[in-house]
Amino acid sequence: MRASNYLFSTLRDAPTDAVVTSHQLMVRAGMIRQISKGLYTWLPTGVKVFRKVESIVRDEMEKAGALEVIMPGVQPAELWQESGRWQKYGPELLRLVDRHGRDYCLGPTHEEVITDLSRNELTSYKQLPATFFQIQTKFRDEVRPRFGVMRSREFSMKDAYSFHVSPESLQETYDVMHQAYCNVFDRIGLDYRPVLADTGSIGGAYSHEFHVLADSGEDDIAFSDASDFAANVELAEAITLKEKADPATQDVTEVFTPDCKTIQKVAEFLTLDVSKTVKTMLVKGVDANENSTIVALVLRGDHTINELKVEKLDGIVSPFEFADEDEILTHIGCAPGSIGPQGLKEKGIRIIADRSAAVMSDFCAGANKDDYHVTGLNWERDCPDFEVADLRNVVEGDPSPDGKGTIVIKRGIEVGHIFQLGQQYAEALNATVLNENGKAQVMHMGCYGIGVSRIVAAAIEQNFDDKGILWPESIAPFDVAIIAMNYDKSDAVRTECDRLYSELKAKGLDVLLDDRKERPGVKFADCELLGIPHRLVVGDKGLANNTLEYKNRTQGENQDINTDNAVDFILSLK
């Protein structure tokens, strides 16, 4: 591409509504423009990156044996009514009415359409397993679209769906797709983690998210520094290597702790480490007779409660709910900041200690009396009747739950999600095949999504500097830029640039020849902002010695290379 025929649309400043780096840089680098809240036009530089991501995704889907289909963006309400989601799905589902008054929606996802297709086209177990994918524009009417194409209303997704006669077959394809996803992100060249995830609103039994690690990510990912283990912080199991508490060495002592409303204040006041304290929280529960009760949860002072884990325990109300101040006063006789485990059992309150809290000794807790705490508390001696469970979020330094290494926590941007949906949609839409015995059997389904446009933004969040984007080579808009100094005036420069341009193009490289009548500074800045990995500068001065100047976007200094070797040199870097 000759720059004189190209649309740069680079900007010095980002729009004020762009708060994340990728949004700022995508606008500044002339990749996208907003035309309405959450609706973007992709400009040429954006499209070039987008197509490269799309092409890697398509290729890996095909290698994984998935067959490409294209489903309509506009979907009939009937299918969504059949699955039950027409009512359940909130206002993110953009509903519309055609000229004949029939109801449709703009598809945010395609489970209904593919299940309908499959119940018609798949009739025998012999056709299974079958996996279909599409790369398509989706629409989600976000209440607050933000972060550019990271959370836009219209976006491009690769979604795939697999159909099976058994959970075992589903697991096999799930594993193949898991690997295909790893291949996609490996090929693009991103630092990512497949993360065990909650299944959320799509439902189903088992799922992984694929996160690109970046400080700006919206999710906290806990992963091992020594193994493949990775999970959303909310789902990661918190374990402790200590098997039991040390023997008691202190007596219980009641201490006056005035104005200490938080556990940090208490620890400070008593010059204790927070990890030597516990916090006791009362939550609503139900007993064996389905009567409302209060349950005490005890965590180490420096840990935080994980509501998802608590909700899943027997005898706890879901959704999770704290007891209010009145209830605490009635049951315990103090304010929330002074509760402790000692003596609660005698009041008929069930106690559940987090695994880490349960192995503490000589610890500090509330005294169940306003403005008082106790120190030297020990479980076995002072309140032996308690249960143990995983109640908390993991923290960095925790042992990895797979027994290998230590937990590290980083922020991640979700760019992919794979699910074992099971039979939920197939049952709702009665999608059956004849099995080996000639009997109709509901199919098992998997679904697998990748945010194609989101990957573009996530790649930037992970790869940028103060000058602009640092693209992984696989998805850079151009492989190499040739920056011509005085292209219009110098015959030597023009001849050499044209030669390099056509030879590099002939080798299959995506080349930008900057032949514009602009100052060198403008050309360098655009080249850096666009994140083109390799840069050649061609000027009369160098040509006098048969040299060009090479610079890598991410590393190293300028280096002179002989014009005769330039093409081979660039090829050797690829």
Added chain:
Amino acid sequence: MRASNYLFSTLRDAPTDAVVTSHQLMVRAGMIRQISKGLYTWLPTGVKVFRKVESIVRDEMEKAGALEVIMPGVQPAELWQESGRWQKYGPELLRLVDRHGRDYCLGPTHEEVITDLSRNELTSYKQLPATFFQIQTKFRDEVRPRFGVMRSREFSMKDAYSFHVSPESLQETYDVMHQAYCNVFDRIGLDYRPVLADTGSIGGAYSHEFHVLADSGEDDIAFSDASDFAANVELAEAITLKEKADPATQDVTEVFTPDCKTIQKVAEFLTLDVSKTVKTMLVKGVDANENSTIVALVLRGDHTINELKVEKLDGIVSPFEFADEDEILTHIGCAPGSIGPQGLKEKGIRIIADRSAAVMSDFCAGANKDDYHVTGLNWERDCPDFEVADLRNVVEGDPSPDGKGTIVIKRGIEVGHIFQLGQQYAEALNATVLNENGKAQVMHMGCYGIGVSRIVAAAIEQNFDDKGILWPESIAPFDVAIIAMNYDKSDAVRTECDRLYSELKAKGLDVLLDDRKERPGVKFADCELLGIPHRLVVGDKGLANNTLEYKNRTQGENQDINTDNAVDFILSLK
């Protein structure tokens, strides 16, 4: 692709609502499935063809210097209000409201969005000319979607838009795009014609349609058998090579023609050729003082009136309207079937003769008296005061208006349309650039559309037989099919098929290996229905003599080829 892993979804019968061949064959060949009126899912075989068409279109656009963008499918009402089309566009524009109550539409076309983009990104004449294209899903809420993907509601289009400082620059890009369109259809391998067209509702000054010739086409295309001339029948100029009428040889004779309500009946009754008669029609006009008048149009009996041409004449009411029977009776004193030119002038009626009618002699016409005609009529002698104009549709055998060859008329399917829009949209949206003198100047625009999904259907309409589709090689879903006889049972067959499959794939061919446990008849039928251009049959019988059987889908007989030569043989055909 191994057939055992593929989704054929072939059907013996087409659905009853499929009335055109391409719709029938696309459903039968497992290319598409309707999910709601005018909304289709493309199955794997359909997608493969679609992607090949898309890839040729994209490649030719890039070669023509167009830059790819992706504009949103959902467009804000504000832009359409600015262009004035929010009100003007009928119910084919699907309007919708988002969760915040804001108005949007599903884009049937993108003039507004691209003009908005360009007024922001293009600021100087130095950036022009600039051409942008996208390949995108569009939505048109057709009142009666039909013919499968040929007239569906959701469809894929390549649309391009160019921006210029002058009409001359627009003409240059228009010519480049015209050539790019020819390249697309040449590369696909279709019999097509670029056709001078009416500009219709999009507006603008100059336009060409690209038609794929096929009997099932909705448009009549007139083209020369000896030159590039081609035009919609409605727009083709009708000329006559005869410069003036022959001298009169007969006297005017009034003849009784009872019950002859049509010109055919009259000719039959008088044993005359219809081409020796004229028909005279009265239409509404206005005189120089803007008063309503009646105008007589005279055409040769075997010609048909072209309302578009008549409307464009001075003094004729537009839209075109015939005089009603009462008016005819009042002015002429007879019923419509008995009007003739003689004596009309004396009644104050303006007479316009079609060019072909104007050079007739000794002809037959109505006598302006019920049930009577006259024969032996001659213009100069009997009704000399008349005007001459082009009033009629061309017919086969007419001389081509460019003076080269003779008109042939065939039916065409419109698959592309290029327009010189001029300044209409740029003016409405105030899309200006600074010109060489530093003054703001409204840009000139061109727009260029290709129906990507429609090309797939049109290619079938032009290429099929009673067994199925006859794809042009460039867009066939597979280049070659290897049909295995007893793949599961014969080691020799399996080994040879696998060898061929991997060797042909390694040469870059798209290969289908039919390894299914199906009867040979089923495999042959699927292969023919899908229109795979080359077929190799591998069976034990042939392998005993080291031969395979080759068959071309469109021509020739089965032929035996040596297994050792098979790969080279197939490559030699490409």
